[in-house]
Amino acid sequence: ILLAACSDAPPETSPTRIQGETFGTFYQVSVANDLADEQKDTLRSQLEAELDRVDRQMSTYREDSDLNRLNSAETGEWVALPDPVIELLALSRTISEATDGAFDITVGGLVNLWSFGPEARPREKPSDEALQQRLEQVGFQQLDVDQDAGRARRLSDIYADLSAIAKGHAVDRLAMLLEEAGYEAYLVNIGGDLLANGRKRSGEPWRIGIELPRDGEQVARHALPLLNMSLATSGDYRNYFEVDGQRYSHTIDPRDGRPVQHTLASVSVFHPENTMADALATAFMVMGTEDTLTYARKNEIPVLVIERSRGDFRTRISPALREMLAGEDVERLLTD
Ligand code: ADP
Numbered sequence: 001i002l003l004a005a006c007s008d009a010p011p012e013t014s015p016t017r018i019q020g021e022t023f024g025t026f027y028q029v030s031v032a033n034d035l036a037d038e039q040k041d042t043l044r045s046q047l048e049a050e051l052d053r054v055d056r057q058m059s060t061y062r063e064d065s066d067l068n069r070l071n072s073a074e075t076g077e078w079v080a081l082p083d084p085v086i087e088l089l090a091l092s093r094t095i096s097e098a099t100d101g102a103f104d105i106t107v108g109g110l111v112n113l114w115s116f117g118p119e120a121r122p123r124e125k126p127s128d129e130a131l132q133q134r135l136e137q138v139g140f141q142q143l144d145v146d147q148d149a150g151r152a153r154r155l156s157d158i159y160a161d162l163s164a165i166a167k168g169h170a171v172d173r174l175a176m177l178l179e180e181a182g183y184e185a186y187l188v189n190i191g192g193d194l195l196a197n198g199r200k201r202s203g204e205p206w207r208i209g210i211e212l213p214r215d216g217e218q219v220a221r222h223a224l225p226l227l228n229m230s231l232a233t234s235g236d237y238r239n240y241f242e243v244d245g246q247r248y249s250h251t252i253d254p255r256d257g258r259p260v261q262h263t264l265a266s267v268s269v270f271h272p273e274n275t276m277a278d279a280l281a282t283a284f285m286v287m288g289t290e291d292t293l294t295y296a297r298k299n300e301i302p303v304l305v306i307e308r309s310r311g312d313f314r315t316r317i318s319p320a321l322r323e324m325l326a327g328e329d330v331e332r333l334l335t336d
Contacts, residue, residue: 002233002266002306003211003219005192018044022051023059023167025191029174032185032201043181050177051170057085058166060108061118070152071108071159078151088162088169088275089145089152095165095279096140099295103283104254106143108161109134114259116239116250117161123241125248135257168232168278171195175274187226188274195230195274210268212306212336213313220336224328226270232277234285235266235306251285262288263307270302270321293318 007028016035019028029047059065063072070079081089092105112119113126113134142155154160162169167190174188175195185198187206196206205225212220236249240259248259267284271277280301284292289307293316296303302321307314315334322330 002235002268002304003213005194005208005210005231005233005268007187007189007194007206007208016040018047020044020048022048022190023055023170025167026189027051027174027191028187028189029178030187030206031178031183032198033183046177046181047174050173054084054166054170054173057082058088058162058169060161060163067160067162070154073154075154075156078146078149078153080151083150084169084173086145086147086150086152088165089143089160090147091275092162092165092279093140093143093145095276095283099280099283099287101140101254102286103164103279104138104140105160105162105164106138106140106158107252107254107257108159109137110252110254110257111161111163111250112159114248114250114252115241123243125243131257138254138257164234164282165275165279167191167193168230168274168276171230171274171278193230193232193274193278194226196226197228199227210304212315212333214336222333222336224325224333229270229272229324230274230277231268231270232274232281233266233268234281236260236285237265249285251282253286260286260288263309264289264292264305265308265313266306267292268304270324289316296320 007030016033017030019026057066060067066081066085073079095103111117113130115121115123137157142158143160144155145152171188171190171193178186187196194208199205205227207223208226209221209223214220240247240249251260253260264285267281269277269281289305292303292305296318300320301318302324303318304321305316
């Protein structure tokens with residue numbers, strides 16, 4: 001399990017850090033510039049206003065969000081939506097096609113059924129009938145997006161859930177906000193999804209700390225450079241419940257409607273856009289270790305996977321990540 005991916009910016013090289021809470025987790029933004037209190041306050045309110053906009057557009061937990069306006073509209077009825085929502089819906093479909101349906105935002109009904117969504121449900125295994133019924137409501141092809149007109153409609157009774165991609169999207173939006181405000185060197189972190197641009201004032205790239213569990217209680221810590229790059233992690237360890245020793249995690253396989261069950265404990269994806277990194281990380285959790293590494297090799301995506309192996313954990317990386325980490329002690333990362 002990747003225990004943590006966190007920003008690792010010592011105060012002397014990163015004088016300004018802004019942090020707070022968002023989407024049921026934390027956000028943290030570091031900029032290399034030295035900011036006066038007033039500038040810092042202005043930046044904080046800009047960042048929080050942007051996070052609030054994302055929440056009002058994408059959240060399934062807000063009845064009045066744009067996404068839930070779509071979810072509660074009659075089937076067949078067009079719903080006008082803000083550009084970012086339209087773009088994410090269209091991109092989600094592209095990723096569904098590219099991953100053979102492993103990523104599918106229409107699993108929302110099942111996410112709710114398995115008690116990982118806004119429906120207040122007990123944390124227990126649902127009945128086979130309920131599962132079958134919700135499985136019939138899954139299918140990314142059932143969401144019709146008209147990008148030119150800025151509208152979308154449900155062709156059948158699907159429930160769209162952007163949770164697997166919205167956090168990454170928010171990271172990209174904060175980065176864009178920082179760019180527009182004239183910042184060139186910064187590190188954005190929302191709940192462990194990170195994006196770094198430029199370098200710290202020392203000239204060093206930003207480094208992010210990752211912690212890998214090793215036999216039992218031991219944890220290995222590594223600080224990896226992140227240069228004009230982002231990172232997102234999905235795992236089966238943060239959001240799950242257990243019944244009779246069986247672990248049910250919040251990643252649902254859209255093909256059988258059940259929480260994924262395999263040896264893959266976590267997957268971290270590096271991509272220039274955090275939106276993509278976030279979505280791919282979820283798709284890879286569904287695909288499992290071997291298919292993930294094959295996909296990453298073929299598409300040259302830097303990926304780090306942690307699998308459970310005989311009571312211990314094993315770290316593996318794709319060739320593109322090995323290349324990206326040239327100059328770092330990769331062997332230690334893999335064997336620590
Ligand atoms: P986290 O919120 O811990 O960063 P992820 O980015 O991996 O986690 O997103 C997990 C969420 O994505 C789940 O809680 C659920 O809402 C949604 N989800 C679960 N399975 C899928 C899937 N196969 N495709 C798309 N979204 C999914």
